[in-house]
Amino acid sequence: MTTKEKDLKYIMRTYGRYDVALVRGKGAVAWDEDGKKYIDVSSGIGVNSLGYCDDGWIAAVTRQASTVQHVSNYFYNEQPANLAEKLCEYTGMAKVCFGNSGAEANECAIKVARKYSFDKYGEGRSDIITLCNSFHGRTVTTLSATGQDVFHNYFFPFTEGFKYVEADDISALKAAADEKTCAVMLELIQGEGGVNILDREYVRQLVDFCGERDILVIIDEVQTGAGRTGKLFAFENYGVKPDLATVAKGLGGGLPIGVCMCSEKLRDVMSPSTHGTTFGANPVVCAGANYVFDTLTAEGFLDGVNEKGAYLEKKLLALEGVRSVRRMGLMVGIEIEGDAHDIAAKCVQNGLLIITAKDVLRMLPPLVITREEIDEAVKILDKTLKETGEK
Ligand SMILES: *Cc1c(COP(=O)(O)O)cnc(C)c1O
Numbered sequence: 001m002t003t004k005e006k007d008l009k010y011i012m013r014t015y016g017r018y019d020v021a022l023v024r025g026k027g028a029v030a031w032d033e034d035g036k037k038y039i040d041v042s043s044g045i046g047v048n049s050l051g052y053c054d055d056g057w058i059a060a061v062t063r064q065a066s067t068v069q070h071v072s073n074y075f076y077n078e079q080p081a082n083l084a085e086k087l088c089e090y091t092g093m094a095k096v097c098f099g100n101s102g103a104e105a106n107e108c109a110i111k112v113a114r115k116y117s118f119d120k121y122g123e124g125r126s127d128i129i130t131l132c133n134s135f136h137g138r139t140v141t142t143l144s145a146t147g148q149d150v151f152h153n154y155f156f157p158f159t160e161g162f163k164y165v166e167a168d169d170i171s172a173l174k175a176a177a178d179e180k181t182c183a184v185m186l187e188l189i190q191g192e193g194g195v196n197i198l199d200r201e202y203v204r205q206l207v208d209f210c211g212e213r214d215i216l217v218i219i220d221e222v223q224t225g226a227g228r229t230g231k232l233f234a235f236e237n238y239g240v241k242p243d244l245a246t247v248a249k250g251l252g253g254g255l256p257i258g259v260c261m262c263s264e265k266l267r268d269v270m271s272p273s274t275h276g277t278t279f280g281a282n283p284v285v286c287a288g289a290n291y292v293f294d295t296l297t298a299e300g301f302l303d304g305v306n307e308k309g310a311y312l313e314k315k316l317l318a319l320e321g322v323r324s325v326r327r328m329g330l331m332v333g334i335e336i337e338g339d340a341h342d343i344a345a346k347c348v349q350n351g352l353l354i355i356t357a358k359d360v361l362r363m364l365p366p367l368v369i370t371r372e373e374i375d376e377a378v379k380i381l382d383k384t385l386k387e388t389g390e391k
Contacts, residue, residue, distance in 0.1 A: 003033065018348045025052025028369040028377075030353060039377045040353040041365040046191075046223050046331075049250035049292055051366035057253045057291050064287035071283060073276060079286035086293050087261060090232060092241065094267040097260045098281035102222030102248035103137025105258030108275055109185070109244040110141060112262055113216045116269045117182035120214075127180045128218075131167040135192035136185065136220055145185060148193070167198055170205045177209070183216040183244075188234040191223035194358035195326045195333025200238055207240045216243040216266075222258070223331070226250035227296040227367050230306035230329030237328060250367075253292040255285040296367070305329050305367050308374065312363070315378045321385035332363040338388055346388060352380040 001009070003021040021033045028051050030038045043049065050057055064079060071077045084096045097108050110128060117125045128145065130136065136145040140159055143151045147164035163181075165172040173184065188203060190196040210217050217240075224234035225247035231237050235245060243266060248258040256279075262269070279285075295301060309330045316325050316334055326333040336343060340356045347354045354377075355362045365377070 018345065020348060027051040027054075028366050028373045036351070038348070038351050038353045039373055039380065041363040041369070041377050042353050042355045043250070043364050043366045044254070045355065046228060046249040046364040047252070048254050049226055049228070049367050050253050050295060051368045052254075054253065054291075054295075054368070056295070057288055060291035061255070061284055061288045064284045067283075069282075069284050070279075072278070073281065077281070077283050077286075079283040079290060080281035083259075083286045083290050083293065086290065086297075087247075087259065090293075090297065091245070091261060092263075093245065093261040094264045095262055097262075097270065097275060098286070099258040099260070099277050100256045100279050100282075100285075101137070101258045102220075102246065103139045103142045103258070104277065104280075105222065105246035105248050105260045106136045106142050106145065106185070106218075106220060107139060108258075108260035109218045109220075109246050109262075110145065110183075111275055112244060112260065112266055112269050113183035113185075113218060115274065116216065116266055119269065121182075125180055125182050127161045127163055127178075127182060129163045129165055129173065129176050129181060129184045131186050131190070132164050133167065133190055133193035133196065134164075134185075134187055134220075135190065136187075137222075167196065168202045170202055170209070173206060174209060177213065177215060181213075181215050183218050184210055185218040185220060187220045187222075187224065188238055189224050189229065189328060189331055191331070191362075192357055194360050195331065195362055197326055197328060198238075203238045203240055207242070218242060218244040218246070221245050222248040223364075224328075226292065227302055227305055228329055228331050228364065230302055230309060232296060232302065234328065251289050251292060252285050253288045255282075255288045257282075257285050257289055301367075302329075308365075308369060308371065311371060312365070312374050312378070315374065316381075319378070319382050319385060321389055326360070330363070330365050330367055330369070332365075333357060334361040334363065335359075336361055336385065338385070343384055343388055347381060347384045350380050350384050350387075352377055352384070354381070 132147045134147040136142040144159040144162045219242040243263045321337045323335040
């Protein structure tokens with residue numbers, strides 16, 4: 001059996017896949033089992049932030065794997081302790097909780113928010129407002145948090161206590177918030193929702209409004225965090241400080257991690273046995289994340305992300321068939337003439353790994369992508385747009 005045949009026979013079909021089996025990669029380049037080369041501007045959905053097989057990352061991960069690969073949460077280990085210190089010192093947050101995915105990080109944030117409110121105000125003040133078109137994960141609770149009807153199917157009953165309001169509409173938010181609201185949860189750029197960049201003034205007003213009412217602001221930086229938007233966290237670009245922020249995808253550089261960070265006023269909300277997960281704070285994963293963190297925060301690295309993003313945007317806007325570009329750092333949504341899914345599939349055939357979000361093409365290139373690789377990616381997209389335009 002081929003890899004594809006085996007996969008289709010033995011793995012539950014929770015994904016539609018492109019007809020490609022990737023076997024190895026380096027930087028922004030990947031190869032399939034036939035040796036065909038691809039430029040990857042998706043980074044495994046923003047996960048391989050330093051590209052494939054970064055030398056320093058490999059060294060950090062293999063060193064830790066051959067020192068101690070796992071310790072249970074009954075013991076201390078320096079890797080998660082160091083990572084927690086770095087994240088807190090950089091952001092001004094007080095504490096973190098480690099998990100293994102974005103959805104888990106969001107679950108943790110939801111639990112912290114509800115417990116804070118329960119401890120202080122008692123039962124009943126547990127509602128969380130999220131935004132229409134958001135995406136917060138695939139667990140039963142984070143599906144509930146996701147403000148899109150298509151996700152509220154089959155798996156009933158969903159977790160109660162979520163309300164949805166339109167993004168960028170501060171009156172809608174104010175109208176929805178009541179004495180039962182404990183938190184508002186939002187992405188600053190809705191990634192899965194189509195790379196929709198929230199309005200700065202709206203976000204500032206939202207944070208102020210919530211602050212006055214002791215409603216916690218949870219920013220889901222699962223996709224926007226870890227340098228993706230040209231700052232370590234997108235909330236820095238907005239000049240706001242959330243009460244809780246979650247980060248996952250790009251932080252581990254390719255290994256599974258999800259982190260929930262909380263502010264000073266929440267530092268002691270969680271106590272032993274209120275939350276946990278066997279694999280959370282894994283030393284190998286955290287060694288990789290420590291390396292990613294050090295790389296992203298090194299002098300000039302994030303400036304490079306912004307410069308490359310601007311360079312990519314300019315080249316994209318010059319293409320026939322590109323209507324507009326929505327971008328922050330290297331998080332890019334491209335409105336095109338024609339069907340985005342169709343064009344993404346053809347790009348893959350032409351050697352460009354690109355993804356979509358709703359009806360836009362989406363690029364989340366590795367943050368280490370070079371200008372030459374950007375040129376090559378844009379050339380393949382141009383060729384593909386022309387081919388589909390001609391038909
Ligand atoms: C991907 C994503 C999630 C879910 O993360 P998983 O690691 O797939 O559980 C949650 N929120 C946002 C904004 C995401 O982009």
